[in-house]
Amino acid sequence: MSADRILSRCRELAAITDVPGETTRTYLSPAMRRANEQLMAWVAAKGFTVRYDAAGNLRIVRAAPIETNRTFIVASHLDTIPNAGAFDGPLGIVLGLALLEEAPPLPFHLELIAFSEEEGVRFGFPFIGSKALTGELTDDLLARVDGKGTSVRQAITAYGLNPEELGEAQLHSGHFGYLEFHIEQGPVLEHEDRSLGIVTAIIGQSRLQLVFTGKANHAGTTPMHLRHDALAAAAEFVLAAERLGRNTPGLVATVGQLSPQPGAGNVIPGETVLSLDVRHADDTVRHGSVETLLKAAHAITQARGMVVSFAAKLDQPAVPMDPKLTALLAEAAAPCHPLSMTSGAGHDAMIVAPHLPAAMLFLRTPNGLSHHPDETVHPEDVQLAFETGLRFLERIADV
Ligand SMILES: [Zn+2]
Numbered sequence: 520m521s522a523d524r525i526l527s528r529c530r531e532l533a534a535i536t537d538v539p540g541e542t543t544r545t546y547l548s549p550a551m552r553r554a555n556e557q558l559m560a561w562v563a564a565k566g567f568t569v570r571y572d573a574a575g576n577l578r579i580v581r582a583a584p585i586e587t588n589r590t591f592i593v594a595s596h597l598d599t600i601p602n603a604g605a606f607d608g609p610l611g612i613v614l615g616l617a618l619l620e621e622a623p624p625l626p627f628h629l630e631l632i633a634f635s636e637e638e639g640v641r642f643g644f645p646f647i648g649s650k651a652l653t654g655e656l657t658d659d660l661l662a663r664v665d666g667k668g669t670s671v672r673q674a675i676t677a678y679g680l681n682p683e684e685l686g687e688a689q690l691h692s693g694h695f696g697y698l699e700f701h702i703e704q705g706p707v708l709e710h711e712d713r714s715l716g717i718v719t720a721i722i723g724q725s726r727l728q729l730v731f732t733g734k735a736n737h738a739g740t741t742p743m744h745l746r747h748d749a750l751a752a753a754a755e756f757v758l759a760a761e762r763l764g765r766n767t768p769g770l771v772a773t774v775g776q777l778s779p780q781p782g783a784g785n786v787i788p789g790e791t792v793l794s795l796d797v798r799h800a801d802d803t804v805r806h807g808s809v810e811t812l813l814k815a816a817h818a819i820t821q822a823r824g825m826v827v828s829f830a831a832k833l834d835q836p837a838v839p840m841d842p843k844l845t846a847l848l849a850e851a852a853a854p855c856h857p858l859s860m861t862s863g864a865g866h867d868a869m870i871v872a873p874h875l876p877a878a879m880l881f882l883r884t885p886n887g888l889s890h891h892p893d894e895t896v897h898p899e900d901v902q903l904a905f906e907t908g909l910r911f912l913e914r915i916a917d918v
Pocket residue numbers: 596607608637701
């Protein structure tokens with residue numbers, strides 16, 4: 520399928536929205552139904568098996584020409600953030616659909632899954648679609664409510680589906696692998712002048728809150744050598760975090776929130792609360808880096824006669840992609856000189872990978888711009904991704 524056709528399908532989907540004038544489709548909304556109907560219309564005459572599972576994921580299966588229960592999944596999400604671009608999610612679905620339509624006969628079934636929910640907009644928690652595959656939609660999650668007080672369970676029923684049948688949405692023993700195409704949503708591929716990226720892992724994440732406590736006092740009467748300025752100490756720490764991030768390959772460290780108290784122009788800050796976000800593909804490196812930064816915070820405060828305390832808010836492990844599938848994907852992409860890279864954002868592949876061998880292909884994101892209506896993608900990159908997908912499917916028959 521031509522890249523132009525793939526791009527125009529993405530644009531057609533982007534026009535299907537709950538909010539006129541922008542692209543907004545949330546979990547099980549009227550626009551989601553229309554977008555699913557559009558996907559079905561594109562493949563109506565192809566002889567594929569089409570069904571919704573009980574989480575509202577659309578599942579389109581192209582049967583193998585031989586007797587087998589081996590099934591390979593290509594998937595991405597159809598829901599969007601409010602006022603989204605046309606490619607975050609839908610591009611992976613449209614590319615997958617093109618593979619079902621045009622791949623040569625394969626000795627396994629090919630299943631496209633259009634996930635009903637990934638972004639977490641309607642219910643405030645993400646990955647409803649992929650968690651249905653892995654059996655992680657707990658009663659607790661199904662009871663969560665949206666802004667109108669409708670629970671996930673009620674939303675499923677209102678869509679005409681049966682939450683009691685969620686078990687049938689789960690992966691079965693014939694499923695042997697998973698591929699997700701996604702735009703990078705960052706600047707790395709463009710910076711490296713590459714079309715495609717092979718994702719080796721979704722990086723792990725630590726989030727902490729640190730409180731630097733000094734002594735508030737008069738900004739005019741307190742000489743510099745008698746101060747315990749909590750903001751000045753925090754500022755030293757911010758630079759220490761930046762330095763460690765710059766000097767450690769693959770590490771990103773960010774202080775994104777900083778609030779000095781009492782926050783008056785003529786008062787020395789007595790307390791400063793800050794956020795620390797540290798991410799790396801290797802959990803050992805990530806944990807070691809957090810340790811290093813906490814030691815630095817102690818050294819900085821000790822030297823200033825102050826104290827620091829911290830609270831861990833999140834410790835999310837890295838999720839490696841399957842090495843074997845990833846190597847085959849890299850072989851299939853070799854003519855396009857792909858970049859081996861980690862993903863700094865979460866994706867459905869992260870939910871699926873602990874349960875099923877998974878691989879992920881990134882496409883360059885012009886200007887690194889995503890989660891924005893102007894999000895775009897180069898037609899030539901789409902062409903290369905599609906051709907890579909075709910070569911990949913031919914290589915995985917023996918996996
Ligand atoms: Zn996405």
